[in-house]
Amino acid sequence: xxxxxxxxxxxxxxxxxxxxxxxxxxxxxxxxxxxxxxxxxxxxxxxxxxxxxxxxxxxxxxxxxxxxxxxxxxxxxxxxxxxxxxxxxxxxxxxxxxxxxxxxxxxxxxxxxxxxxxxxxxxxxxxxxxxxxxxxxxxxxxxxxxxxxxxxxxxxxxxxxxxxxxxxxxxxxxxxxxxxxxxxxxxxxxxxxxxxxxxxxxxxxxxxxx
Amino acid sequence: xxxxxxxxxxxxxxxxxxxxxxxxxxxxxxxxxxxxxxxxxxxxxxxxxxxxxxxxxxxxxxxxxxxxxxxxxxxxxxxxxxxxxxxxxxxxxxxxxxxxxxxxxxxxxxxxxxxxxxxxxxxxxxxxxxxxxxxxxxxxxxxxxxxxxxxxxxxxxxxxxxxxxxxxxxxxxxxxxxxxxxxxxxx
Numbered sequence: 001x002x003x004x005x006x007x008x009x010x011x012x013x014x015x016x017x018x019x020x021x022x023x024x025x026x027x028x029x030x031x032x033x034x035x036x037x038x039x040x041x042x043x044x045x046x047x048x049x050x051x052x053x054x055x056x057x058x059x060x061x062x063x064x065x066x067x068x069x070x071x072x073x074x075x076x077x078x079x080x081x082x083x084x085x086x087x088x089x090x091x092x093x094x095x096x097x098x099x100x101x102x103x104x105x106x107x108x109x110x111x112x113x114x115x116x117x118x119x120x121x122x123x124x125x126x127x128x129x130x131x132x133x134x135x136x137x138x139x140x141x142x143x144x145x146x147x148x149x150x151x152x153x154x155x156x157x158x159x160x161x162x163x164x165x166x167x168x169x170x171x172x173x174x175x176x177x178x179x180x181x182x183x184x185x186x187x188x189x190x191x192x193x194x195x196x197x198x199x200x201x202x203x204x205x206x207x208x209x210x
Numbered sequence: 211x212x213x214x215x216x217x218x219x220x221x222x223x224x225x226x227x228x229x230x231x232x233x234x235x236x237x238x239x240x241x242x243x244x245x246x247x248x249x250x251x252x253x254x255x256x257x258x259x260x261x262x263x264x265x266x267x268x269x270x271x272x273x274x275x276x277x278x279x280x281x282x283x284x285x286x287x288x289x290x291x292x293x294x295x296x297x298x299x300x301x302x303x304x305x306x307x308x309x310x311x312x313x314x315x316x317x318x319x320x321x322x323x324x325x326x327x328x329x330x331x332x333x334x335x336x337x338x339x340x341x342x343x344x345x346x347x348x349x350x351x352x353x354x355x356x357x358x359x360x361x362x363x364x365x366x367x368x369x370x371x372x373x374x375x376x377x378x379x380x381x382x383x384x385x386x387x388x389x390x391x392x393x394x395x396x397x
């Protein structure tokens with residue numbers, strides 16, 4: 001019992017420090033954050049498998065609120081229940097909260113600086129690399145995947161999201177996610193029915209033989 | 211209405227009604243905070259620049275800035291709590307439901323198809339960030355190909371793949387430093 005509560009406390013401290021670091025280290029928005037969270041939660045801490053991580057990202061994208069906050073809440077809950085969720089989500093917000101408060105209080109003119117803009121233009125190249133890195137790490141499961149339907153969804157989602165990212169189609173990411181959910185339900189339903197029919201037929205055959 | 215309560219409720223609404231996070235939140239933030247007269251359009255646009263150049267969750271950056279401006283530290287806490295609460299409640303519910311039904315064949319089927327869709331979305335996010343790195347729009351004079359951005363991107367990517375022990379944020383700082391050097395002093 002004592003051992004367990006000790007573990008939970010160290011889990012909570014670990015969560016707080018890790019998510020504070022994630023919050024402090026992520027420039028360039030939600031998608032850059034995904035690869036930092038992936039590195040911490042999957043590779044380093046092994047809180048979650050790479051495939052479940054994709055489920056978490058899907059949930060975070062399709063529910064209200066900032067993606068990083070959603071992911072922090074989910075991972076916190078997974079590691080240490082309700083308290084873990086609370087600690088992780090507050091910790092991920094804290095760095096931004098502190099930094100912006102300090103800037104508002106002391107440093108507002110600093111941000112009109114031309115050189116700062118150049119630095120962030122340079123950083124954008126690093127952010128692109130970071131996001132591509134996340135695609136490769138998280139897409140590793142596709143190497144073992146054999147079902148053509150999975151690749152069909154990958155291709156269709158890619159086409160629709162690229163067309164809407166470059167303003168050719170007016171799709172929102174949420175439609176792609178809802179579409180994938182509906183197809184998943186339909187696919188399972190059909191597969192299920194097919195299996196039941198097969199079973200029915202085979203029992204019928206057996207009946208005839210008898 | 212009490213300003214603290216107003217901040218809390220407004221940011222609660224912003225967080226509850228935007229799916230997809232990040233920049234998807236800008237339109238609702240814009241209409242809310244400008245509509246209430248908390249900030250003018252120009253300050254908001256300048257602040258989006260600040261939010262991009264500081265770490266962390268975008269909505270929290272904006273909420274903190276406006277909260278501090280209107281009511282100091284208490285304002286910051288009200289706005290941040292408003293942003294935190296909706297996803298916190300929703301995700302916790304989903305977490306417990308998903309765990310309970312994790313062996314349900316429909317749940318498994320849905321996630322089977324969600325995973326490739328999510329990979330596609332992240333890849334597209336990469337494409338659009340890479341596009342804005344490689345092609346810089348120079349006023350209205352058309353789009354310029356930015357060799358430096360492309361090379362920096364490729365080198366950062368190789369660095370991240372080859373040196374997995376190095377925290378990726380190191381490459382962000384290196385590319386920022388090189389960007390400053392190149393854009394500021396060489397061209």
